[in-house]
Amino acid sequence: MSEKKKIESGPCETCANYVYDDEDECYICDVNLDEDDMYHFLTGDTRECAYYQSDDEYRVVRHQM
Numbered sequence: 001m002s003e004k005k006k007i008e009s010g011p012c013e014t015c016a017n018y019v020y021d022d023e024d025e026c027y028i029c030d031v032n033l034d035e036d037d038m039y040h041f042l043t044g045d046t047r048e049c050a051y052y053q054s055d056d057e058y059r060v061v062r063h064q065m
Helices: 034-042 059-064
Strands: 020-021 026-029
Touching: none
Parallel strands: none
Antiparallel strands: 020 026
């Protein structure tokens, strides 16, 4: 079972891994972070998420225009 961590705000809201959990009734990050990654994330020691995936499915189309 993957461990789910709640995220309050930030660029996570535009990430494909930021999904709504019906059971907890809130949005969560669906990425299973290891201890080091979670520590860096929670302390704000990192500038960007290594697991970020754009939720913009039309990005490629706009690039081709």
